[in-house]
Amino acid sequence: MQTHLLTIGDEILIGQIVDTNSPWMSRELNLRGMAVSGKSSVGDTRQAIIDGIEHAASRADVVIMTGGLGPTKDDITKKTLAEMFGSGMAFHPETYQQIESYFTKVGRPTPPAMRDQSTLPEKALILRNKVGTAPGMWFEDKGKIYISLPGVPFEMEYLMTAEVLPRLQQRFQPQPIIHRTLLTAGEGESNIAKRIEAFEDALPPQIKLAYLPALGQVRLRLSGTWDGAPTPEAEAQMTALVESKKSELLALIPDLVYGEEKESLEEVVGKILISQHKKFGTAESCTGGYVAHLITSVPGSSEYFPGSVVSYSYEMKEKLLNVRPETLQKFGAVSEETVREMALGALDTLGLDVSLAISGIAGPGGGMPEKPVGTVWMAVSDRERTVAIKHVFGRDRIKNIQLTGTYALNLVRKFLLGQV
């Protein structure tokens, strides 16, 4: 069984909104073993919609449309669907009652446009929308299923969860897919590929490995499927196989893996800090508070994070972090000596068990022959031990700040685990 997602609306084609509906639907379908084989977007004209639906149906068994429904929109989607499937339109009393009770609940009169909203294609199975005014529609035509949902994310999510997914599962009894993901930081795609080449070549054909890169991180996803019946036994067997492959993969690159599935690096660091009962904070120069922002984007981070100092100027490095003027003068702000002193100073100033200090040249200005733009020194210290590392990133300021954040958090993680 193949699914195609079709978004309808000019706002997507002109780039006014980012489509977050499709990723959500894709994830929910995939989790249930229903593959999305393609996605497309068309504008909201009759011809574009017909063309988009015909193309989708030529590639898939199920077409799920979002957008192009609702009271302020031109109702073109609904009418085009009725026309395509040779259906008349009729007033649908249950829908109108649903809308009326919705407006009663929010204490407003039902707008006249809601009569149109309740006039629906007769051939459609109406999917009741309990969280909004535009119902979903389910058509079947020449062996294919066509589902139309409103584009408002929480209405779409409600209708998918309550109506669409259970019906599709019952109809198609899809083959499950078993996914396991390892999260790595600090190494590029091609170097990882080299280290796990033999493993990858030896994977059985039912298991696929995908590299999903982001700035400074690569997620490695193993996905297992099988041809036979989707029995609980077969599923358990494939789960065990994917799990064992995941363990093999982890054993090849234990130094690169910081977590599994959906964790973020800042969440992982937070969990280690909690388990070790340690207070952590940062002394940041070139990242300007970005690492503190990452740490505090995790709910509950106040348990291990008392605060940070952003010391952009020499003066603040001296005054708030006790960096010696001679050190700054002799070695410069971007140096091993300075970040070591910053890290020690942060322990005192912020009352920390472990500190991270960062100083670098984010760019685009400020580069020197021996310290080009992108040079970043970072140090982690618990007073007994201070580890300092230099990286040289690129020329893009924002990218340098973000990469530094990833590498620095990974250094903190390794420091806490005794791996550096």
Place this chain on the structure above:
Amino acid sequence: MQTHLLTIGDEILIGQIVDTNSPWMSRELNLRGMAVSGKSSVGDTRQAIIDGIEHAASRADVVIMTGGLGPTKDDITKKTLAEMFGSGMAFHPETYQQIESYFTKVGRPTPPAMRDQSTLPEKALILRNKVGTAPGMWFEDKGKIYISLPGVPFEMEYLMTAEVLPRLQQRFQPQPIIHRTLLTAGEGESNIAKRIEAFEDALPPQIKLAYLPALGQVRLRLSGTWDGAPTPEAEAQMTALVESKKSELLALIPDLVYGEEKESLEEVVGKILISQHKKFGTAESCTGGYVAHLITSVPGSSEYFPGSVVSYSYEMKEKLLNVRPETLQKFGAVSEETVREMALGALDTLGLDVSLAISGIAGPGGGMPEKPVGTVWMAVSDRERTVAIKHVFGRDRIKNIQLTGTYALNLVRKFLLGQV
């Protein structure tokens, strides 16, 4: 001229990543008068790619592909393109040199996989990627143009800006569209719409107004086109008309507009600080360094930003910002009294002319009946004058932090300009 955007990669179909490339490309093409008529996504198998490209080419003159390039094994786009356009593959020395110099700069050996990366279809015009390792490719076949770009956003953006957009403009000479954008902060779409309703209704038919909302901000874009020839005179005339409408619009909502075109709020604040020769810094609790990060994401911010204090704990508020223990005890950390003392403390600790202090409940925990999650107090002070404001945002932690950033920077802007 019609353009179709095609994203290649299983990661989009399984919903692991949100496609932000397509909206960016759509906006940039639209700004230059080139319409996007459709978008689609396919998986990274040979057949899916061929199918996706053929479908796209049947609907458009230009097909722009992203993704499916890069050093690892799941990248078969390049080979499929060579096959489709009957092209052999050849080692491309310039690309290899480019990659080698990239690795030399970051002080790492060039991985062997980079020889494959530099083996490219002979019939393609190679678009040099100065910010990464995967070059872009430009094919022409049977009157259509096919462009393949890497999926990493900043690499795609670089290649679009430096290589693709100028070439498309030169080739198709699209009818110009004159855009002027006013940037507003601190007011919602529907309230703005109410205030400018008469202006909007009276706009001539050649000029369109679009509302482009983001968190806490709305961009108002006026776009003018005309039917006649794209002569310099006609363009100058339309430019003058759009400019005059922009001035009218600005006069209606001067209190909401913080800038024009592509400026960010943090850039605008930075420019005012430079012109007023003032040093600025922050004392942040719930935003955890996010505002300092925004300020320092602007190149050259060290001129006006010496540093910040992130004081997450009571202790740090007392120690680093001189907040009195009685104040915290009596009014709590999230109170007008506390942010006022934080702002004054930051002036001393950081040696500032103007300070911003923020304390709030980002959530999801920590709410109280009289101070629900989303409650944020912020204060701006230059010692003589301190302005404090309370906002109540929603329940989402990340959104609360980002909204606070926007509202706080806008408050600083108005304070510096004497508007609050």
